[in-house]
Amino acid sequence: MSFDELDRRSFLKLTGSGLVLVTSGSGFALAQEEDLRRAARQHVAEETGADPTALDIRNEGMATWSTLGERYYDAKVYDTDEGSLHGVLLDATTRVVDRKEVDRRESEAYERAYGKLTPKLAETVENASPDEELEVVVWLESIDHDAANEAVGLPDRTHAAEVKEELSAEYHERLDRLTRGFARAVEDLTDVTVTTTSKGAPVVEARATPVGIEGLEARAEVDRIDELVTEGHTPLDETTWTHRTFGERDSTYHAAGYPVGHAEFAHPKSDAALNFAGKRWDKDAGGHATVTAEATASNDYSLPGTAYDADVYSADRIIRSFDDRMDWFDSNGVCAVNFSVGIGERDRVMNSWDFRYGQRVYHDFTSVCVAAGNYGSYDNYYVGSPSLGFNQFSVGSIRDQNNGYWFDDEIAGYSCYKNPHSRHADPSYDDFPHDKPEISTCGSGCNTPSSDGSPSGTSMAAPGLTGLITLLCKFSDDFGTVDFSYYPELAKPVAMVSARNDTASWDKEGAGSISAKHARQVVQNGWFDSLYYDSSNSEETVDLYAESGENVRVALMWFSDVTDADFSDNKDAQSDLDMDLSVDDPDGNYVTGSWSYDRGFEYLDFDASTTGTHTVEVNKFRWDASDSYRWMGVAWHRQ
Missing domain, CATH: 3.40.50.200 (Peptidase S8/S53 domain)
Known part of the structure; x- marks a missing residue:
């Protein structure tokens, strides 16, 4: 039985509570959840000198690299004394795993298995006749968003609608040049016909035979090729x-x-x-x-x-x-x-x-x-x-x-x-x-x-x-x-x-x-704020006034760019950013937070116990994006 065929209910039947299946060496082993949590806190304490009793696991999950078939325990550990967040990746023996090294091996394994194709397209190509034309979506290496931002005067200009209108036009112009330029570059490529270019994403649609798809794969500017779904x-x-x-x-x-x-x-x-x-x-x-x-x-x-x-x-x-x-x-x-x-x-x-x-x-x-x-x-x-x-x-x-x-x-x-x-x-x-x-x-x-x-x-x-x-x-x-x-x-x-x-x-x-x-x-x-988040900052804050007894809801959204996101197989999809959201009361005491993985927003609610200005913290946990700034929005409601 493979790791993705065992769910927790199966574990409970087989082994009892508190056990998870985690990669160990070239296989898998059962590990106690509490042992993994203890090891995560201990690792952060040793690395930072933090007091172990001040370390709190704010979120945890099992992180999967599907092509490798590996799964590790992943935790966000918060130092309540310093207000800092740390990530820890562990195998079944509680050994710390180098995330970047796993990413590198996953990328290499994916390339060996599928090249630049998605798994579904790779299977389709394998079963296609040599002269069969397939409809595909070709993803290209994206535009330089930092250069586009600078072209309209960001980050120095006021973040108003007219600036975003200019920026959108700049994005479109650059994407149009990118996709049309690619279409011209492959005009002479055997068995490839570009049918659509885009101003909204770094993609072109094309018809290509298996030989043509092989030619597309060979081009350096091509990032990924997928089937064009038309149903x-x-x-x-x-x-x-x-x-x-x-x-x-x-x-x-x-x-x-x-x-x-x-x-x-x-x-x-x-x-x-x-x-x-x-x-x-x-x-x-x-x-x-x-x-x-x-x-x-x-x-x-x-x-x-x-x-x-x-x-x-x-x-x-x-x-x-x-x-x-x-x-x-x-x-x-x-x-x-x-x-x-x-x-x-x-x-x-x-x-x-x-x-x-x-x-x-x-x-x-x-x-x-x-x-x-x-x-x-x-x-x-x-x-x-x-x-x-x-x-x-x-x-x-x-x-x-x-x-x-x-x-x-x-x-x-x-x-x-x-x-x-x-x-x-x-x-x-x-x-x-x-x-x-x-x-x-x-x-x-x-x-x-x-x-x-x-x-x-x-x-x-x-x-x-x-x-x-x-x-x-x-x-x-x-x-x-x-x-x-x-x-x-x-x-x-x-x-x-x-x-x-x-x-x-x-x-x-x-x-x-x-x-x-x-x-x-x-x-x-005016219970909202627009942020143009600078990646050189670890956090940005927004003031929120609330009165004792009120229920307050807070949400954060950031733009995600999948062309920068660090995953090979779509089954492992995640945003290219991992931002977290938390609230401190007027006295600086932590109230609550939202520390999720993978998605493009955070959401929390709390009942205010103190009247006054609360501090909403937007924290950067992971930034895989190639651009230095990203638009985000925070909003809240009191009742």
């Missing part, structure tokens, strides 16, 4: 909806004049209850596209969208024309883009679409909301692509009981919630820490002006969040704050801290179900 589906079931965000029917929640993007395989019907501001339509109208767009922006007063009467920019063909559609949304300055779609099989492994969607958020500075997916007997509640990326939202579905209460709402029975594979598993081995979905909205029984019956599904949930982010843009104008259409790294934490857990289950619904009323409070009171 899509719409996560919509027929399974009831109240519109929590539109509880007060006045102009507070009207979004007329604010642009929102809606992307689908087909397009909404022309007579839908929508204010169409722009169309990119090549295919036939679809019922699914119609009801999901209306869930975002219906201008029917009796059945309103979350962003009532927003200006809808609607596009279809979002697989075959993905980059063209995203360029169009970007040129129209949409506040957010809704994708009530799934692409590819749900095998719990991130694919190129997850990464491409995330790169568009990073380079366009546009929020992207994607349906988490609906349960099917074949997928075991695995959250689906393309919602698995680090920068985009994955949105789950809540079943509202259609009354004025929140306590009796529940997660919809079809809403997928099992996280994708990533480098770390917690010691229970039951899940992975790259939490998806991050948030939920009501997606059951969603009557819209054009619906026939009560369509339900995460397809109907995602538009609720898309509409909320559009409202954030309105709120920012109402109160003279930042333009949220350029701050997805703020939109995500604002949405998360203003949400409420209806089912008290983070594992299934994320931060909870959206509340436009609470989100408006966050914007009105």
Whole structure:
């Protein structure tokens, strides 16, 4: 039995509690969890001279390098006297393991096994006939983000929306030169035809035979080659909806004049209850596209969208024309883009679409909301692509009981919630820490002006969040704050801290179900801060005032760049940064923290025991990025 076939329940049956399977030499051995924890603290004490009694393990997990088939105990050890965080990697004998050396061996093993191909593509190529053309996505070594930042005057300029608009244009120009230049460079390559270049990610799409793929692999600027997945589906079931965000029917929640993007395989019907501001339509109208767009922006007063009467920019063909559609949304300055779609099989492994969607958020500075997916007997509640990326939202579905209460709402029975594979598993081995979905909205029984019956599904949930982010843009104008259409790294934490857990289950619904009323409070009171984090700093701080007895929620998001992330196999995916979040009270005492692995955000909540200014600390634990600065956002809500 291999290491990935044994979960904790199997261990309990075989060995009793407190044992984990860890690499030891060329094989595996069972180790006591407490022995590993004790050894981690002891190692930090010996390395730093710290008092062992002052050392606290803030997080732990089993870190996996899939190609090598090795798994080690990984711990974040916090020195409470010095306020410093230390990472320790141990094998089954409690010997300290050199992480960089394991990374090097993993990279070499992956190259020997697959070259620059993903495992799936390598298998496809092996079984393909010599003249068979395969559709592939070619990832290139990315642009120099530091140079792009300097070109627009960062870090010295004020971090305003116009600066981010200039920076996005600079990113696009450099990516366009990169991908078009590559397309020209391979024009004479045997059996390769480039079909699409991108301004939003360092990728090109191509058709190539096995010989052509071999030629692409040989080029130094090529980083990875993956299959181009073109099979899509719409996560919509027929399974009831109240519109929590539109509880007060006045102009507070009207979004007329604010642009929102809606992307689908087909397009909404022309007579839908929508204010169409722009169309990119090549295919036939679809019922699914119609009801999901209306869930975002219906201008029917009796059945309103979350962003009532927003200006809808609607596009279809979002697989075959993905980059063209995203360029169009970007040129129209949409506040957010809704994708009530799934692409590819749900095998719990991130694919190129997850990464491409995330790169568009990073380079366009546009929020992207994607349906988490609906349960099917074949997928075991695995959250689906393309919602698995680090920068985009994955949105789950809540079943509202259609009354004025929140306590009796529940997660919809079809809403997928099992996280994708990533480098770390917690010691229970039951899940992975790259939490998806991050948030939920009501997606059951969603009557819209054009619906026939009560369509339900995460397809109907995602538009609720898309509409909320559009409202954030309105709120920012109402109160003279930042333009949220350029701050997805703020939109995500604002949405998360203003949400409420209806089912008290983070594992299934994320931060909870959206509340436009609470989100408006966050914007009105300025309970957020944008950071342009300098990698030379170990931490940055934000002041947060709270009164004794208040419940406070705090969230942090940073942009992740997968082209810098340190993993070979997508099963080991992790952000290129590992940031941590903690709060000290007005007297400098530690209150609580969030110290996760792999994902692109942190989230915590606490009940304030002291009135006054608390200190939110954003700590750098790992920085694999090639760039020196990264945009981040912190938000909080008090009640």
